[in-house]
Amino acid sequence: MNADKLDMERIRQAGRIIRDGGLVAFPTETVYGLGGDALNAAAAEQIYSAKGRPCDNPLIVHISRLEDLEQVAASIPQKALALAEKFWPGPLTMIFEKTEKVPGETTGGLDTVAVRMPSHPVALALISAAGGFVAAPSANTSGRPSPTTAAHVREDLEGRIPLILDGGPVHIGLESTIVDMSVTPPMILRPGYITRQMLEQTAGAVAVDPGLIREESAVRPKAPGMKYRHYAPKAQMTVVHGAREQMVKEICRLVAEAKSRGEKVGVLASEETKDRYPDGLIRSVGSRQEELTIARGLYGALREFDHLGVDVIYAESFVTEELGQAIMNRLKKAAGQRILEV
Numbered sequence: 078m079n080a081d082k083l084d085m086e087r088i089r090q091a092g093r094i095i096r097d098g099g100l101v102a103f104p105t106e107t108v109y110g111l112g113g114d115a116l117n118a119a120a121a122e123q124i125y126s127a128k129g130r131p132c133d134n135p136l137i138v139h140i141s142r143l144e145d146l147e148q149v150a151a152s153i154p155q156k157a158l159a160l161a162e163k164f165w166p167g168p169l170t171m172i173f174e175k176t177e178k179v180p181g182e183t184t185g186g187l188d189t190v191a192v193r194m195p196s197h198p199v200a201l202a203l204i205s206a207a208g209g210f211v212a213a214p215s216a217n218t219s220g221r222p223s224p225t226t227a228a229h230v231r232e233d234l235e236g237r238i239p240l241i242l243d244g245g246p247v248h249i250g251l252e253s254t255i256v257d258m259s260v261t262p263p264m265i266l267r268p269g270y271i272t273r274q275m276l277e278q279t280a281g282a283v284a285v286d287p288g289l290i291r292e293e294s295a296v297r298p299k300a301p302g303m304k305y306r307h308y309a310p311k312a313q314m315t316v317v318h319g320a321r322e323q324m325v326k327e328i329c330r331l332v333a334e335a336k337s338r339g340e341k342v343g344v345l346a347s348e349e350t351k352d353r354y355p356d357g358l359i360r361s362v363g364s365r366q367e368e369l370t371i372a373r374g375l376y377g378a379l380r381e382f383d384h385l386g387v388d389v390i391y392a393e394s395f396v397t398e399e400l401g402q403a404i405m406n407r408l409k410k411a412a413g414q415r416i417l418e419v
């Protein structure tokens with residue numbers, strides 16, 4: 078989707094709404110965002126209330142030009158500039174000490190700020206029309222899967238915000254990688270499309286938040302948002318992990334069992350396995366040969382199960398090459414960490 082396909086006049090109108098303190102939903106390459114003026118405390122408060130989100134959960138500030146970074150980030154390490162050069166605009170969020178300019182409402186009371194320059198042309202045009210600094214969480218109501226189409230945004234926020242810019246389905250489908258640049262070595266707080274290996278090629282050693290690696294443990298994740306049950310469908314979901322044959326067999330068994338209890342069952346499968354399940358509502362997220370299709374399809378499939386009114390979901394596990402970490406992180410969260418090893 079090109080910015081000029083989405084009428085520039087509408088983007089300018091959206092920019093005016095944000096400059097006047099209002100909210101607009103817009104596409105990015107990761108997921109749709111709910112944007113407000115990042116430098117306006119009242120706008121941040123509106124974002125929390127439109128999403129029904131706890132206000133101790135900080136927002137990401139979106140910029141459209143690298144030279145604007147120093148307005149919101151007080152101290153910018155050399156490594157961060159190297160990462161920005163390499164990955165911006167793109168699905169990478171970096172955390173810095175914040176400047177006075179950024180209100181505490183935007184950062185959930187923290188003295189650090191998360192900053193990202195998205196690559197979607199509509200997002201870039203909107204940020205610049207809005208004055209340069211747009212605070213935006215994912216445009217879902219709190220606790221629901223992040224929206225990957227404008228229809229998902231409408232489901233959650235129609236009537237609560239004045240404008241939704243429709244840029245079509247997103248490219249990546251999972252939220253940006255978050256790296257804390259205010260610590261040494263830099264630390265990944267949320268896995269995403271930009272992997273640890275990619276970051277390390279540019280910035281040297283990068284750590285991973287221990288709260289992410291052992292999610293079932295008592296270690297508290299450092300990104301406040303990562304502690305909430307997130308990305309969640311309404312049904313109870315279990316991820317079945319193991320070699321393909323055993324995984325399929327076990328899910329078939331679990332489906333039969335759930336059906337005999339009178340439950341409505343959904344199966345989250347892949348192109349390669351979807352025909353292996355005799356019953357249940359089978360949805361393929363994407364192809365294991367093309368992991369980006371799985372990233373893109375995941376949240377939409379979870380929303381579809383909500384519409385179908387399923388009681389339980391059995392999901393295959395997707396430990397893929399590059400995006401596997403990010404995909405499994407979201408899948409496990411959606412399942413409330415219910416994993417079955419077979």
Ligand code: TXA
Binds near residue numbers: 134
């Ligand atoms: O791809 C994305 O990042 C999307 C699009 C719209 O850009 N945005 C997004 O925002 O996912 P949100 O609010 O749903 O997730 C932001 C995450 C939360 O887990 C929050 O706790 C964390 O970033 N975060 C924000 N500021 C932080 C800070 N200063 N320190 C630690 N974590 C922070």
Ligand code: MG
Binds near residue numbers: 214215
């Ligand atoms: Mg979110």
